[in-house]
Amino acid sequence: MRESTLERRLVREVERIGGQAPKWVSPGNRGVPDRLVILPDGRTLYVEMKAPGKPLSPLQAKWAKTLRELGHGVYKIDCNDGIDRFIAEVKANGV
Numbered sequence: 569m570r571e572s573t574l575e576r577r578l579v580r581e582v583e584r585i586g587g588q589a590p591k592w593v594s595p596g597n598r599g600v601p602d603r604l605v606i607l608p609d610g611r612t613l614y615v616e617m618k619a620p621g622k623p624l625s626p627l628q629a630k631w632a633k634t635l636r637e638l639g640h641g642v643y644k645i646d647c648n649d650g651i652d653r654f655i656a657e658v659k660a661n662g663v
Contacts, residue, residue, distance in 0.1 A: 569619075569647070571617050574648070578603065578645065578651050581651055581655050585655065585658065587605060587607040587608065588606045589603045589604070589605045589606070590603070591603060598627055599627030599631045601631065601642060602615060605658075612640070613658070614632075614635055614640060615644075615654070616642070617645055620646050620647050
């Protein structure tokens with residue numbers, strides 16, 4: 569399965585629960601997560617989409633660590649089961 573296919577599904581599933589998942593592009597800040605997941609009640613999460621089995625790059629891992637240290641939720645998703653787990657966790661925590 570391709571990363572782009574997974575990414576489209578993530579966007580659909582987030583929209584289905586009332587959120588948005590725009591592409592996050594931050595000029596001059598390589599390695600930021602792919603998607604900014606904006607949920608009802610003011611919740612925001614970050615998602616790095618990867619092809620199945622691919623690890624985060626060192627720069628992506630650094631950004632994930634920085635965001636987590638600042639108290640943000642950061643997820644790496646590389647399969648359909650990962651999308652399902654992410655949506656279930658989001659729904660269990662208030663959506």
